[in-house]
Amino acid sequence: MKEIINRIECLKRQKNAVILAHNYQIPEVQDIADFVGDSFALSKKAKEMTCDIIVFCGVHFMAESAKILSPEKTVLLPARDAGCPMAEMITAEDVAELRKQYPDAAVICYVNSSAEVKAVSDICCTSSNALKVVRSVPNRRIIFIPDENLGNYVAQQVPDKEIILFNGFCTTHKRVKVDEVDAAKRVLPDAKLLIHPECTPEVVKKADFVGSTAQIIDYATNSDDKEFIIGTEQGIMHWLQKNNPGKKFYLLSQKLICPNMKKTTLKEVLNSLENMTYEIKLSQEEISRAYSSLNKMLNVG
Ligand code: 13P
Numbered sequence: 001m002k003e004i005i006n007r008i009e010c011l012k013r014q015k016n017a018v019i020l021a022h023n024y025q026i027p028e029v030q031d032i033a034d035f036v037g038d039s040f041a042l043s044k045k046a047k048e049m050t051c052d053i054i055v056f057c058g059v060h061f062m063a064e065s066a067k068i069l070s071p072e073k074t075v076l077l078p079a080r081d082a083g084c085p086m087a088e089m090i091t092a093e094d095v096a097e098l099r100k101q102y103p104d105a106a107v108i109c110y111v112n113s114s115a116e117v118k119a120v121s122d123i124c125c126t127s128s129n130a131l132k133v134v135r136s137v138p139n140r141r142i143i144f145i146p147d148e149n150l151g152n153y154v155a156q157q158v159p160d161k162e163i164i165l166f167n168g169f170c171t172t173h174k175r176v177k178v179d180e181v182d183a184a185k186r187v188l189p190d191a192k193l194l195i196h197p198e199c200t201p202e203v204v205k206k207a208d209f210v211g212s213t214a215q216i217i218d219y220a221t222n223s224d225d226k227e228f229i230i231g232t233e234q235g236i237m238h239w240l241q242k243n244n245p246g247k248k249f250y251l252l253s254q255k256l257i258c259p260n261m262k263k264t265t266l267k268e269v270l271n272s273l274e275n276m277t278y279e280i281k282l283s284q285e286e287i288s289r290a291y292s293s294l295n296k297m298l299n300v301g
């Protein structure tokens with residue numbers, strides 16, 4: 001492993017590359033990354049960092065967003081088939097159909113979506129800023145795509161808006177059942193329950209705190225509490241445990257593993273830097289059409 005890490009470091013310097021990793025990546029990948037974060041922070045970093053190459057350790061839509069925000073950089077996705085099932089649940093045609101049905105509505109698009117869907121949306125959001133983005137648009141009626149659970153979570157907090165939901169979902173977070181939450185709370189009555197909004201409304205309702213992966217990390221790190229039940233993908237446990245030695249973290253369910261987030265290994269990262277694989281390629285037209293929705297989101301914060 002040491003040998004692979006040394007070669008990665010060397011190639012990074014030679015090629016002026018940076019490694020960005022999502023909080024769900026395997027520990028070895030998080031540890032060699034220049035920056036680890038949630039979808040929002042990673043998009044911001046991709047735009048701001050001065051480098052020639054971004055090796056994006058995450059899933060396809062994240063690397064694609066990095067390319068849209070930073071078209072002059074070469075963006076590499078080390079595991080070619082690391083996709084997100086939720087992003088594949090909606091097409092640009094679905095959005096056109098919804099727009100026809102609700103012509104006065106603004107379309108807010110969760111970043112877990114393809115470039116072509118972003119291109120036909122008004123503004124993007126992530127789980128960390130969805131509420132802020134919804135409040136930022138003047139329209140009373142909003143079409144929220146594709147995550148029904150995140151949309152529902154936001155809708156509860158904006159009674160003055162009418163939120164039209166689409167039936168997309170995260171195949172990993174949706175697997176968590178409310179019985180598992182009740183069982184975990186019985187065994188660990190003093191632990192705080194931290195939940196990602198991609199979980200179902202029944203599960204979200206039981207949470208002490210709901211937030212993106214980075215917000216869950218911040219909450220646990222800054223809290224005086226000592227025990228936490230973590231209701232999001234298992235990869236987040238690495239950062240939590242590494243940086244909070246005095247605290248205990250319990251994964252809510254063993255089902256909380258996203259197979260696509262586990263496809264990137266150190267070997268793939270090395271291969272990526274050696275052979276410049278797999279480069280995200282988008283036409284100038286695709287980039288300029290999707291840029292506006294993503295950039296508006298960054299401006300909202
Ligand atoms: P965040 O890191 O933005 O919370 O995203 C979670 C997720 O499921 C990404 O695929």
Ligand code: SF4
Binds near residue numbers: 084170198258261
């Ligand atoms: Fe997609 Fe869910 Fe995996 Fe995130 S955790 S990449 S939303 S399937």
